[in-house]
Amino acid sequence: MKKIKNICCLGAGYVGGPTMSVIALKCPDIKVTVVDLNADRIDAWNDDNLENLPVYEPGLAEVVEQARGKNLFFSTDVDGAIAAADMIFIAVNTPTKTYGEGKGMAADLKFVELCARQIASVATNDKIIVEKSTLPVRTAETLQTILDSNGNGVNFEVLSNPEFLAEGTAIEDLFEADRVLIGGKQTPSGQEAIQALVDVYAHWLSPSQILTTNVWSSELSKLTANAFLAQRISSINALSALCEVTEADVDEVAHAIGTDSRIGPKFLKASVGFGGSCFQKDILNLVYLCRYFNLPEVANYWEQVIIMNDHQKYRFAKNIISTLFNTVNGKKIAFLGWAFKKDTNDTRESAAIYVAEYLIEDGAEIHVYDPKVSATKVRADLSYLWELKGLTEDKITKKLAQVFVYDDPMAATHNSHAIAILTEWDEFKTYDWKSIYENMYKPAFVFDGRNILDATVMKSIGFQFKGIGKG
Numbered sequence: 001m002k003k004i005k006n007i008c009c010l011g012a013g014y015v016g017g018p019t020m021s022v023i024a025l026k027c028p029d030i031k032v033t034v035v036d037l038n039a040d041r042i043d044a045w046n047d048d049n050l051e052n053l054p055v056y057e058p059g060l061a062e063v064v065e066q067a068r069g070k071n072l073f074f075s076t077d078v079d080g081a082i083a084a085a086d087m088i089f090i091a092v093n094t095p096t097k098t099y100g101e102g103k104g105m106a107a108d109l110k111f112v113e114l115c116a117r118q119i120a121s122v123a124t125n126d127k128i129i130v131e132k133s134t135l136p137v138r139t140a141e142t143l144q145t146i147l148d149s150n151g152n153g154v155n156f157e158v159l160s161n162p163e164f165l166a167e168g169t170a171i172e173d174l175f176e177a178d179r180v181l182i183g184g185k186q187t188p189s190g191q192e193a194i195q196a197l198v199d200v201y202a203h204w205l206s207p208s209q210i211l212t213t214n215v216w217s218s219e220l221s222k223l224t225a226n227a228f229l230a231q232r233i234s235s236i237n238a239l240s241a242l243c244e245v246t247e248a249d250v251d252e253v254a255h256a257i258g259t260d261s262r263i264g265p266k267f268l269k270a271s272v273g274f275g276g277s278c279f280q281k282d283i284l285n286l287v288y289l290c291r292y293f294n295l296p297e298v299a300n301y302w303e304q305v306i307i308m309n310d311h312q313k314y315r316f317a318k319n320i321i322s323t324l325f326n327t328v329n330g331k332k333i334a335f336l337g338w339a340f341k342k343d344t345n346d347t348r349e350s351a352a353i354y355v356a357e358y359l360i361e362d363g364a365e366i367h368v369y370d371p372k373v374s375a376t377k378v379r380a381d382l383s384y385l386w387e388l389k390g391l392t393e394d395k396i397t398k399k400l401a402q403v404f405v406y407d408d409p410m411a412a413t414h415n416s417h418a419i420a421i422l423t424e425w426d427e428f429k430t431y432d433w434k435s436i437y438e439n440m441y442k443p444a445f446v447f448d449g450r451n452i453l454d455a456t457v458m459k460s461i462g463f464q465f466k467g468i469g470k471g
């Protein structure tokens, strides 16, 4: 049985970085090299000051500190790392296509394909290739075809090993995974490759936490897991709208249904809408696949999860405008939070971006504070959205003049007409809301897009307070 001694990971992002750091920590007998084309990112992973790591995750800096330089390395030498490895993880980005066939729906596999081509051209000995990126079902077939065209007699075994970590809890999720999933070919060499990867995870997980399946089930399970999780959020968010007009309380409803053990309590938190780099992208990809395989009813069913999520973001923004006497033109709206959830610096597809865009369109000034997101990032997020919509550089610059970013929440909220809570950062609950109230225009509005503040307390201070799904 092959024993893995040298692992390489292509992609040092939110998945490659934390996942490989944990593998290195838990498997001191394996050398792990994480490579990336982005030299700045690699420099940041190698920074002596652990506060400068490119990914913020609770517990990550401690893991990197223990393993880096011992058996964990970050490098831009992609060819060297590929050549030396017996097992190669592909953890590169697979965003929604922004061009051509499948634009706006299909996963863009160009980065994955480039990895396969590079591995094929560099490899001189047999290797196990592990799909860590989230991929459409049957991608392993494409990878195998590209790899096998290498023509120099190297044998490649392709495994699917999707990642289920959530940002903000990545280290916890990796240390104590509900399960890891490994899909491989049902051939002797396929089974041997599966076992080699099982042995890596067995350094710290029990056999009952390691599931093995065929490749296609593994690839499809990843998209399915995200579709089910996102569907729960869209379901409770859909009902939050009904709660608001019937005086039911969405948190009470969620608790009442979540105590049914068949439903369960998790992922029933009504919000301004889900964000993050995965849910929307993966469901769009699923919808695209269903249409591709001529299953329109199935495609339409899952697409509704996205439609409802877009509606929730829009509904939140529209509610701010209508409550502020039908216009936010020239008004200062403070945003507490820009990240797509707490405990991460990631802003991809954050609801904040879309709510801001809608309010800016109505003439609002947006004053943002997020404990982990920089001004550059906030501006880049909005610019990227407007570029995709085809706005000219001039127009973008004009709109960006309506955006202000602070590193102090008091400054962001000072003299504002309304505060919108976009991310559920714990620190927001500890603020001196009385003095924030005193420094705002009256009536002072708070729109709690995460239902983290106590409505009774906020109203007793004097705020006009609106939560999600509250009558």
Ligand SMILES: NC(=O)c1ccc[n+]([C@@H]2O[C@H](COP(=O)([O-])OP(=O)(O)OC[C@H]3O[C@@H](n4cnc5c(N)ncnc54)[C@H](O)[C@@H]3O)[C@@H](O)[C@H]2O)c1
Pocket (backbone or CB within 6 Å): 010, 011, 012, 013, 014, 015, 016, 035, 036, 037, 038, 041, 078, 091, 092, 093, 094, 111, 114, 115, 132, 133, 134, 135, 163, 164, 165, 166, 167, 277, 278
């Ligand atoms: N972010 C998450 O929480 C999460 C969780 C589970 C699965 N996933 C999936 O994992 C994959 C990676 O996601 P991410 O969030 O880490 O993306 P990311 O954008 O943070 O990182 C991807 C990295 O790959 C690098 N890269 C691209 N092409 C490369 C190449 N040819 N060689 C070397 N490096 C290359 C990029 O420069 C980038 O740094 C995606 O498919 C995503 O759907 C993400």
Ligand SMILES: O=c1ccn([C@@H]2O[C@H](COP(=O)(O)OP(=O)(O)O[C@H]3O[C@H](CO)[C@@H](O)[C@H](O)[C@H]3O)[C@@H](O)[C@H]2O)c(=O)[nH]1
Pocket (backbone or CB within 6 Å): 134, 163, 164, 165, 166, 167, 168, 226, 229, 233, 266, 267, 268, 269, 270, 271, 272, 273, 274, 275, 276, 277, 278, 279, 340, 341, 342
């Ligand atoms: O009850 C809930 C739970 C989550 N959210 C929002 O949903 C989004 C996604 O949250 P979460 O799933 O916790 O974070 P991600 O990092 O996007 O993780 C998801 O996407 C990853 C990438 O595929 C998967 O690996 C994870 O298993 C899956 O949870 C965030 O905006 C959350 O605020 C809610 O609004 N209500």
